[in-house]
Amino acid sequence: MADSSSSNLKRRRGLGIVTPNACTECRKKRAKCDGQAPCGRCASQKGATCVYEVPVRQSKEHMRSEIEHLREQQKQTGRVLTALVSNNESEKILKQLRDGATLEDVAEQLERSGSIPSASGGGHTTTFNQNSDHQAIRSALQPAKDIRRFGPSNFASTEVQGLDLGPTGQDMGNAWSAWGSEGQTQDFSGGSQADSMNWSPDGMPYSPHNLNHPLVGTWNQPAGSSQNSFIQFSRGQGQETVLGQEFGVDHTKDVVTDSQFTGSWTSVTSDKALVEHLMALYFCWEYPTFASLNKEHFLEDYRTGNQRYCSSLLINAILALGCRFSDQVQSQLNTQDSDSAGDKFFAEAKRLLDAETDRHVLTTIQALGLLSIREVSCGRSSESLFYSGQSIRLAIEMGLHHEPENEESADAQEDNAVQSATFWGAFSLDQAWSLSIGRLPHFSRDMVSVAKPDIVDEVEASDWVPYTDDGAPFERSCTQPSNIRSVYKTFCELSEIVHQTMYTLYTPGNLVTGKKLLDIYTKYLNWYDLIPTALRLGQNFTPAVLFAHMYYHFAILLLFRPFIKLEIIGSGLSPRNVCSQAAEAITTLVNSYSKLYTLRRTPSFVPCFVLTSSIAHVVTLGTSNVGRELLQQGIQDLREMQPCHGFAVRALDILHYLISTWEVDFSIESESLEEDLKYKQNPRSLCRASASSLNQFCPNVQGMDSTLGPVKQNENPLFWPFPLQGVPLLNIGADLESSGFRMLEVDDAT
Structure with missing residues (x-):
C-alpha cells in the first residue's frame, strides 16, 4: 500500500x-x-548555463489554430466551387448566396445532403487549396497522362501462333474497386464526375515553374536556419503527418512518458530531433517502394525502445539513406562534399553489421536492403548488389516466403505482417537488380511466396505531404492520400512480372522466342490496365506513384532493348519503337516529377531510369536523327540529381563515352572547367571497370563494345551497352528465324 x-x-x-x-x-x-x-x-551541473528563450508556446498554439481555421475556410470554399461548376447544383447554390447565405452555411448544407464528398473526403480524395494550384499541377502532369503505349491490338497477335494475350483490364474489371477509390479520387481530365475539388480551368495564365521552386511544397516565406522557431514548428507539423501523431509537435512538450524511449538509437548523434527529421525524409521520399519494413510497427517500437521491429542497425541504415534528401551539414561527413551525406551513419551501420553473430533477424534483413538502396544512389553498384543479395538470401533462409501457420494471436498477426513486408521488400529489390544487370534472380521461379501485406484503409487514407529540411508547407498546394499499402502491393505485383521476365530471358537451355517475349509484354500491359484507380496518373501523384510508373516503363525498355536490331516475325510490334516510346515515357515522367518536387528529392533508382532512357535516346538519335531534345533533357535531369545521387555523375560519363564511341552527332556541353577537362580526354579513360569495384554499369571493355552499325555475318545481333551484364539466350545465325526473329531491314542498317 x-x-x-x-x-x-x-x-x-x-x-x-x-x-x-x-x-x-x-x-x-x-x-x-x-x-x-x-x-x-x-x-546541479557544473558549467551549465541556464537560459530561457522567449516563450513561444502560446504563439505556436495561436499559429496552429489560425492555420487550421484557414484550411477549413479553404475546404469550405472548395466545396462551394465544386458545386458551382456542377450543372445540378449551380443554380441552387447561386440562389442561396444571393439570399445572403455564408460560405460556411452553404458548405455545411452540401456536406449534410451528400451532394459532394467532404473536402476531408474520408482520406481517399486529393484536394486543392486554390484553383491556380489545381491548374498548375494539372499542367505539370498532363504530359505524363498523354503518354502513349502499345496495346494488345498493336502487335497483330493473331499472326503469332499460340500467343495468348489474355483479357485486358476492361474485360476483367478492376480488382481494387472494393477499396472504394473508384470515383472518389481527383481526375485531372476535367471530366464530369463529382470529385471533391474538380474545378474547370478559369483562364488563369500558367507559366512553368523554375526547377528550384516546385509546385508542391512551395514556401511563401524564406527558409531560415534549422533553429528558427518557424521552421521547427513546420517540421513538427510535417513529422506529425509523415511519422504519426506521436512525433513532431509533441517535441515541444517537456514531459516524457514512462513508455517513451529517450535515446537516439545511434552513437553517431545524440540529437533525437535530427534522427527523426532524417527518418521523416526517408519515409516521405523513398518509402514504400523496395521497403522491407512495416512503417507502423517500426515507428511504434522506435518510440518505445522495443527491439522487436527496430534496431540500431536499422536506424543507422535509414538515416544513411535519409541524409541523401538533406542539405544539413550534420548529415555530411565532409561539409565541403555533399556526396558524403550519410557516410557517418553508413559507417556505423557497417560496424554494427560486422559485429552481428547471427544475421537471421528481421531488422538485419531490412537494414541490408536499405544499405543496398543507399549504395545504388551513390553509384557503387557492386556493393549494392552484395547487400541486396544478402538480404534476399537471408529472407529465404528464414523461410519468410512461406505462408505462416499460426495467425490467431495478435502477436502472431503482427509478426506475419512484418515478415511479409520484409520478404516482399527484399524480393522486389532483388528483381530490380536482376532486371538492371541481366541475370537470374536469387528466388526460384516455382517457389511459393507469402501473401502480400494487407491493405489497411486507415493507412491508405493517411495524408502525404512534401517534407524537406524546412519542414512541410503550411499553405500546401494540395493534400493527397498516401495510398502506401496500395502502392506497395501493386509494386510487388509488378516485381513478380519482372521475376518472370528474368527466367524468360536467362534460363539456361530455354531459348528466347518471339512468342515468349510477347507473352511477357502482355503481362505488363494487363498489370497496367489493372492498377488501382487511385494510383493512375492524374488521380494520385505522390513520389511513390510516379516512381512505380517510371519502373513500369523501365522494365519494358529493358525487356525489349536487347532486340532493337531485330523484328518479331508475324507481329506488328517493333522492339525499337517500344524502346523509344518507353524511354520517352520515362523522360516525361521525370520531367513531371521535377516540376512537382524537383529532382533534388528522388528515390535512389531514378538516376538508373534516366541513364537507361537516355541511352535509348542516344540510339534513336544515332539511327534516325530524332530525339535530340529528349537526350538533352535526360542530361539536364542527371545534372540536377548530382548533388544527392553520386550515380548521376557516373551516368553522364557513360553517356559521353557512348556518344563518342558510337559517333553520334551530339555534344554534351560542360558546365565546369573540371568537367570540360575530363571530357576533352580520350573517352576510353572514362567508365573503366577496376578490380576494386566490378561496376556492372561499365561500357568501356576493350573489344566488346556494342555498336549502332550493321550486324556483321554470324555476329550476335543482340544489343547491350554494358558488356559485363548478362545477355538473353537467343539462337543466332541461321537459327535466328526459328526463334521467331529476323534482322531488322532498314535503310540505315542498324
Missing part, C-alpha cells in the same frame, strides 16, 4: 511541476524543467 501511495504521489508531483517554458538545456535533453532561474537541473 505504501508503495502504491508513493507511486501515485510521484505521478501527481511529476505532472505538477510542468513548466510552459523550459530552459534550452532541458529542452535539448528532453528533460523536465522546474522553471526556476537557474533551474534545479542546471544548478
